[in-house]
Amino acid sequence: MLFILITAVSIITVIVTYLVSQIRKPKNLPPGPLWWPFVGNLPELKKLSKSLGGQHLALAQLAKTYKTNILGLKLGNEYVVTVFSYRIVREVFLREEFEGRPTNFFTKLRCMGKIQGVTATDGELWRIQKNLINRHLHNLGLGKTPMEEMIRDEVVEMLSALRDDGSNVKVDKFIAPGVLNVLWTLTTGARISKNQLDELLDLFAARSKAFDLTGGTLALYPWLRFVAPEWCGFNLIQEINNKLKKLFEKIIEEHRETWHEGRNDDLIYRYISESKAPNKNSAVFNDDQLIMLCLDLFIGGNNNTSGTLDFGFLLMILHPDVQQKVQAQLDTTFSKNHILEYSDRDKLPYVEAVILEIMRFRHVAPLAGPRRVTKDTYLDGYFLPKDTTILLSLHSINNNAEYWKDPENFMPERFLDENGLLLPHEKLLSFGSGRRRCVGEVLAKTCIFFFFVEILKNFYVSVTPGSKLPSSKPVPGMILSTEPYWATFTERS
Template identity: 50%
Template sequence: MYYLLLLTIFLLILYLIRAIRKPKNFPPGPFWFPIIGNVFQLRKLTAALGGQYLAFSKLSEDYESNVIGLKLGVNKVVVVLSYGAVKKVLTSEEYDGRPDNFFIRLRSMGTRNGITGTDGELWKIQRHFVTLHLRQLGLGKKPMESHIQDEVSEMLTVLEKNKNKELEIETIMQISVLNVLWVFIAGSRFQRNHVRLVELLKLLDERGKAFDIAGGALNHMPWLRFLAPEKTCYNLALKVNDKFKAMLMEPIREHFETWTEGRDDDLIHFFITEMRKVRDEETTFTETQLLMVCLDIFLAGSQTSSSTLTFAFLMMLLNPDVKKKVHDCLDKEFGKSEPITLSERNRVPYVEAVLFEVERMFTTTPIIGPRRVLKNTVLEGYNIPKDTTVLMSLYSLHNDEKYWTDPGIFRPERFLDEEGKLIFHERLLPFGLGRRRCPGEILAKSCIFSFFSEVMRSYNIESPPGTQVPSGKHHSGITLIPQKYRVVFDKRHF
């Protein structure tokens, strides 16, 4: 019994030593505690500063390094904060993996399917399939602009019915962006008063605030879901999953019922056609994969583009001089009923500069990733072991004082030269780089540009009478979400 006790103590000490020991030449960072690593340190710092991205910036200052090494639960995590290192990760094959962890699987309803959270052959096959067929359906071409203009008309109708009334603009933008996406995916659009859709968007807001890009404590200590399912937001995640599945499976089942040979009017029909052709048991074209592809696209369109638009209109409230320049620019270049599309953006470089500045100052995904290192590698002189999770701070790139000089000031002119022509800064990376660059980039840009320009041409946006101008603050979670604010759309006469 005595020797057994000694052996137990020895093994425990050995475990503790291994748990806190860092790999040789691992990036600098705080001390690792056994079992939990830096989970609670990071949570405390995040709460104190108001965002995980701010916590990472503080650690970068404290350790005087643009590459920080952490351990979250049992997972080694490296955070990258400089342009050179971020570009290296985004464009190098050894960083193309995705972690296979609890949160990734929870997001994907217990599976490892879809595009966003996968890697390897499944990711290559499915990403190629989706991008190819979205192009065939008109993505980046005239059909896309036509779909966007249809939704612009619907959106302007909503604003016209509610002119001079107080409105929350975020939901209007979310549904508009989703409808453009959904026409490509399912060949239809959502009704704006769809009860399930409105409820789901509210749940997404809650989910976005509850988790961070690394999945929070629940990801690193998944056993907490048994002890505190509400506090860890595990129950919330399950609720969101159930709502998503119910909403997305409805059009998928309808497509199975109406599918005929050669039907190719939307992505779901394309996918079902591929399922009918392939009978291999190893195929990636399954009903579960179809559901997850729809989920990935839904999540991609539900918040990032609509949040960018919501931030853009907020900047118009807070910067009347910029708002006037936008109005003057649009009035000069476009007739009252002339469609404003992305293909015509070169006529209004100031408007595009305004949107670039919004994307820089309010990076809706301040931390991108996570990536999984596929083999032992070296980054900025530090050893990065295989299977390490890598997170990248776009916030740090977009707020680098050495490059932008005054990053805390909203100044669209930083994207214009002396002749008023657009300047493209390579350090502005809202859609990423490399093989995992956002496949819906052109659609997102088109929606943001057209929706913003069409609304600004038709309406003057003001705070409701007797109310204070919004503070410009935001919620930080998986994405940056603007705080709710109300506006009045006053019809412009020109």
Template identity: 40%
Template sequence: MIFVIIVGLLVISLLIAFDISKPRGYPPGPRWLPVLGNYLLLCKQLRQFGFHHLVWANLADQYGPVVGLRLGRDRIVIVSGYEAIREVVSREEFDGRPDGFFFRLRAFGQRLGVVFVDGPLWVEQRRFSLRHLRNFGYGKHGMEHQIAEEASELVASLRQQCNNDSAIIPMHQAFDICVLNSLWTMLAGQRFALDDEQLKKLLNLVHASFRMLDMSGGLLNQMPFLSVIAPHQSGYADLVKYLHEMWDFLRETIHEHHRTLTPGVSRDLIDAFLHEMELHPDSTFTENQLITVCLDLFMAGSETTSNTMEYAILYMLLYPEVQRKIHEELDAVVGRSRLPMFADRQRLCYVEAVIMEVQRRVSVAPVAVPHRATKDTMLMGHVIPQDTTVLISIWSLHMDVKHWGDPEAFRPERFLDAEGKIMQDDWFVPFGYGRRRCLGEILARKSLFLFFATLLHTFSLSVPADHPPPSPDGYDGITLSPKHFYAEFTPRF
């Protein structure tokens, strides 16, 4: 009996020693514990710093631009700084996407969609989606017109609330529907009313789900057994509830398209996908794939741009002198007889610089969508084992003191040259780098410009007398979002 106990203890000791040992040549980082890895350290530093991207920045300060961790069962490498990030995004072996419990949970237990897949599936589905989105206006003048119409309707709605006087407007979800409409018209051939309560509830679930996780995949991805032993405490129950509501909404939309489908005629991306399903029934074009593609586009299309717009309004409240300069430029370039158009962008340099500074200062997506090493490789002298998740800190570029000098300051002039023209900067990458950069970048850029320019052209914004100034500190999650605040809208003419 004693012999069995000794052997058992020896086996356990060997298993623990194996579990806490790092791969040879793995990037520097804190020591990890059995099973949990660095999870307790992450929790401690999250309590201290409040945000995942600030934890990653703190670890980079300690260990360098490439930091090696383990969270639960997942190997995680944090990459910061210009040199290391450029190397990752320029190499094909880092083009993979992580595979794990959370990433499959949102895709019916499979690897589906366009955001969290790689290899031939990603190439095929991305190419198909972009080709057909372009057919329905993506990146073309028709898309600009659609965005301008949405901006005009938003302005009209706000004017109505003002009733020839100022109005105090809650900014939470203020831009969700109008931002989503531009994408949804191409994806599903329809738009939503700005007061659609059902959609507002659905988008609220999107926001909630983004706050439950971070770009590493979160606790459920790293320790999936928690979904069984602690479904409520781990957030699994809530996440599944959110996903089912999203799936039901998208499935109903797709089934309605199926009922009204005309052979050989595509009204939108969903129609084009359904035709492809009929032509190639044994291909990757399945209903679950279509639902996941729609989920990817719906969530990405409604979250980052609307959050950025909220932050843009927030900074206008905090920096009235910047708002005054915007009004002066809009009056000089656009005048007061019409609304801004995308064609005005080349001459509205200060407006564009303000948008860029909001994107830089806030970094709504402070960590890019995670990459995965598709094979054993090296990065800046360190071994990166196959299937390691690689997190790219966009925040580290946007807030680098050596490059920007005063990154904490909100100073739009940093993006203007001596003649007042826009000055591009390689360290400014709100949509990421490389082949895996944001799929909706063109739509996001045009939406941000037209919504922001139209609102600032029409209204003066101020902090309501009975409300405190909004805080630039927001909520942590996959993306950053501002805490609820109010703005007073006063028509300028």
């Protein structure tokens, strides 16, 4: 009897000790709510995200509740910290110990089984992949002739389609193919076929809506893939991965068959050339890495660029006075037959202010990151243990009344001085900062400028008669999107 009692007390003691360790916070962790054993703050965050319309809004509300610019949570067994002020976000961008990426199960699943590509990697592997992309973009001239020609060709196709029938255009379905074709040409050397285009857009849409930025429930409880693979999304992401891998394997094989020494005219050829150089590490240069590198470019570039343009044309519908001012500046600055160049943006301060305000007012990626803390450190006086995940709330910076007057209103003039010249805009961190600044920043900016300016130079955009006037309120997700809307593009004389 005594043995049974001692055993029972021992078991209870172990359980209580474990439960206490599950809810105990590390000393000096950033403020935040108490957490539950095993699940941490996950139930509270999910409930709040649903009621407020987005994870970024739920995190901001919790930060407001606990009166902090650095919010500390525990999701499952992972510490997750979210930063809200410009000063601290910029510090995270610039400090080396915050350059890591999470290495959890979901990150590996996203990368088809292991950490690879450029978005989810860090350290030497990330540096090599990033430098390869940068070299390819530099060879294209970044904002210069080859890249501009590539984008201009796509714009010509889009303008032709609008002239044929611009009466009832579902804008997101019209913009995304144009952006994806630019990225496809950059990567594979040719425009994408219609069947491949439709398939890719459907796969990317499903992928972006499947999980939140922390990976969702599956990231926290990987064992769910064995008991509820459909419910947790495991089967979905596996199906998407398999389809994408098969598509890119075929394209890479075609490139290998036509490659010759010195051929670097698209990203795949350049990667093959690099892999054949003497003493190249096969763990860094292989087909799996190349597939993930391509996917990182497509997913990041397409979602962010097409999403920004989608919001841009929506805001022109909702603010026709702004659209008229954009078109007036274009008309007075250029002739109708002027061939647009990226350098022309310097002659269009109001147009540039409008584009900046679109990115501030409806930035499609409200949470930048996630970052991984690579060693025990401190941030603004708070302790962050090694491997803590950090999210950066760009949405909070873009909507902070201390930085922006009337941030809830769409006002391009906030980026102009009294003489109508463009003001510095260092607090707009749409593409990040520091060494992990977006590698496709110039490409994205060039696409946005050309698509936005050329379409408004040639067409007036309005809501399709008889359709519902859309709201500018974003649809929540890892990437914010517009409500579906239909527009009429009327050719200007």
